[in-house]
Amino acid sequence: MSLVKQLWIAIIGLMILVFFASFSISTLSAKGYYIEQLSLKNSDNANSLALMISQMDKEDVMVELLVAAQFDTGNYKKIELLDPSGQERVVKVHETDVQAHVPNWFKELVPIKAGKGVAQIQDGWKQYGTLIVESDDRFAYESLWKTTLQFLLWFLFAALLLGAIGTWVLRYLTSPLEDVVKQAEAIGGRRFITSQEPKTLEFNRLVRAMNTLSARVRSMLENESRRLDEMRYKSQHDPLTGLANREFFVGKLESILRDEDKNTRNGMLLIRICDLLTVNKTLGHQKTDQLLKGIAEQIGNTVKQHNKEFDEYLLGRLNGSDFAVILTAIDDLQPVAKALEVFMSTYAKSYAQEVNLQLPMAACTFKGDESRQNLFQKIDSLLVEAESEKHTAMVIERSIQAKGLLLNANEWRTTLLDALSSGGVVAQLFPVVDIKNRLLHSEAMMRLNVDGKALSAGDFLPWARRLNLLPQMDLALAEHILGQPKVQSGQLQVALNLSIETLKELQQRDILVDMLKTSGCADKLWLELPERAILDNLNYFIEFCELVKPLGCKVGLDKAGSGFGKISRLQEVGLDYIKVDAVLIQDISRKNSESEGFVRGACTLGHSIGLQLIAEGLQDIAELNHLEAIGLDGATGPGVPIRA
Structure with missing residues (x-):
């Protein structure tokens, strides 16, 4: 239960307690006052009327007229004149039920029982009779009921006002708690972020402790990343020029x-x-x-x-x-x-x-x-x-220009735009398996249908890049994949390779995000970009992750290996997996101990922040056992047989 709900329950409970206490005290006081006043009124009116009758002639008609006149001018429930033997001489009773709008349970809860006024009437030295006066108590009940309703309404208003003020104050005081919760969830997801320390003492101590934890883990990750990066750099680069060895x-x-x-x-x-x-x-x-x-x-x-x-x-x-x-x-x-x-x-x-x-x-x-x-x-x-x-x-090389299918930019532009408008952008799927040779997902390689022939990515992507059509190509491929029945039914998960141009063109990026939102199967997509492109455009990638991660998409790096030194920054966005560059996997196959040590360390580091590490370029499926021993979680490449 939320703190706001608990606050409302506490306020309502307290106000109910205060209401009943106040109601009991005020109602009992008012009841006593009404009883006292009605009793005095009954007594005074009875004595006054008895004195008047005692001083006048005792003709029955005159006596009855005087009693009737008194009854009509006052608010009485009953005036009764009895002879000395107790027989009724004159009786006036108010017969209309004017208390119908006051609930019976209220009258039973707060009974007003005022004392009757009783006076003796003399006729000379003889007793003429006894006069009994009982005032109408309906006004007392009505006044008491009205006061109680007003009291209740004021208490309800006060409770709502206090609840609203308390809610605002609570939300103001606990506003830093949202950051604390996000930080705790991030740490639970192995993303070690830090938060601004709030002014509230208790939250300040909590956030400071969590920031210390995050900072220590981040420092550990950065140190390990730096160590791995240095190991990789020394094993892969020429020490003088910094180029690859x-x-x-x-x-x-x-x-x-x-x-x-x-x-x-x-x-x-x-x-x-x-x-x-x-x-x-x-x-x-x-x-x-x-x-x-x-x-x-x-x-x-x-x-x-x-x-x-x-x-x-x-x-x-x-x-x-x-x-x-x-x-x-x-x-x-x-x-x-x-x-x-x-x-x-x-x-x-x-x-x-x-x-x-x-x-x-x-x-x-x-x-x-x-x-x-x-x-x-x-x-x-x-x-x-x-x-x-x-x-x-x-x-x-003299034949360097003779191998293209189409020779100029205009022809390529026309061909690519026609393919985009006619659904010619399709995918060829290649399996990605876990370390037990079970299908993790299928990786979609872009193909282009032109004149009944399927062109591979190498034939048209250079021209698509030159003509700034890569974002449109990515969108077309995403639409094609999301439209596949197996993807929509949840039977197949697919990895989609995106270009960094799609992330940099914000309009195209937003179209892709909207497409994922409306597809209903965004959680079946693994979105990946080349490591080098991400590291050169890190902010675009972080913004993209913040948009697609809530949709359930998995996000990863492709052709990774040179950027492990920056992995501590990447883990903040909730990276799910890394596909290790094939060159490192081939080095392992050739028993290169330096590359194997680097990949082993990268696996340890990646697993510590919840990443899956997948080998690219696997040549022989039998090598899965060796990859498992190193710490890799899966593989893809020519050695993984294509499945139906």
Whole structure:
């Protein structure tokens, strides 16, 4: 029972007690007063009338007229004149029931029994008779009943007024309790938030204690996250440039080549510093390090300036002199390659007076059906051609433009808009299983029906991104999934991959939220976004979580691994699960102890705040037992067989 209800019950109980006490005292006092006054009136009127009759002639008619006149002028219930033998001479009785509106139970509860007025009438020296006067008590009952009703109404008004004031005061005093309850619920949900300390002493002590608990747990999570992040960074990055090291870069490349979507077109660029040993001798160790850092920075800046051309990117340092870039889901590699050639040429010229700096570069595209060995052979041959130019030059694969289905932006825009209007955006489902090989949910991969052919995401998503149509594509896919009978009946749960553009375009985001609200099956959706996109746009993600979490949706990270250092911030929004990047899972399969230690620590940290951790890119379902030993809760990938 709420405090407000308890307050009302207490006030009502107290007012009832006070009412009955006051009623008893006031009513008994009034009753005594009325009885006293009626008794005096009866006695005075009886003596006065008896004296008048005693002094007049005792003719029966005159006596009766005098009694009748007295009866009519006063409020009497009965006037009775008896002879000395007790026989009635004159009797006047008020026969109308004027007390009908006063409840009988009230008259029985508060009986007014005034004493009758009795006087003797003389006729000379003889007794003429006895006069008995009884006043009408209806006015006393009516007055007492009216007073009682007014008393009751005032008490009801006072009770309501006190209840309203008490409710307002209670709500004002307990307003900090809402924050306390939210904080307690958050801690129960393993979200360790802090609240502002209220002024009320008791609440202040409680909130302070809970804030201390949250702060300690948060500090523990941050320290553990920081430790894991440092472990991950050391095992995955080149210490000088901060780019991915060869092992991690190759592992990421392998995970892309093994992706379920074999038609996605990706790009790779290779940059080499010719004769690094001579450069090092000429410039010196310290300045050569600055040169390497500058090249890494130039590559990163160039790639980021063209981020609308691709989905994700990875920069790596393969060895002392070779830098590489992977761009996923890119349709046209030439703009990035040409821009990089310009930047690198300018950078090489800045060292022209100190050293002959040559930076040959190569660029090619690849798909998931290509082997790593063939890819490296292809780009190495292009790099050899670039080296033969004897200066900073970019050699681009000649067939790089010949693989698109549609060639220009207008054709793609028309195709995508037609598909959106005709329901051509559909989903292909891939299973995600728990560690016991039971279906957790199905992951929806976007497909596009064009002229009777289903295009994979790699064919059209680069153009959808370039044409700013990703939010509309996400909405169309969500509508398609929510319309599936198995989802509506609760037989199937589906993970929907969203783009960060959908969250950043507030109108499209609100349309998606409204769609989820009206669908009736929002609790069957697992909404996920790439980790890198979330960490770069954290506020948009937090706002989105606050909108969809109350609807029952589960929210998670996809391709996670590099952002565990910020997981303590993410847990505040009620994150439900994390899908660990396939490159880490492949490292575990190759018995990479550093990656295994990192994933094991991430599982421990994730479980401590209620997260499920799911492995991506599983190649063999038989590896589930090993994943369970590490602490993972599920898996998805080519090794998980598709179910009917």
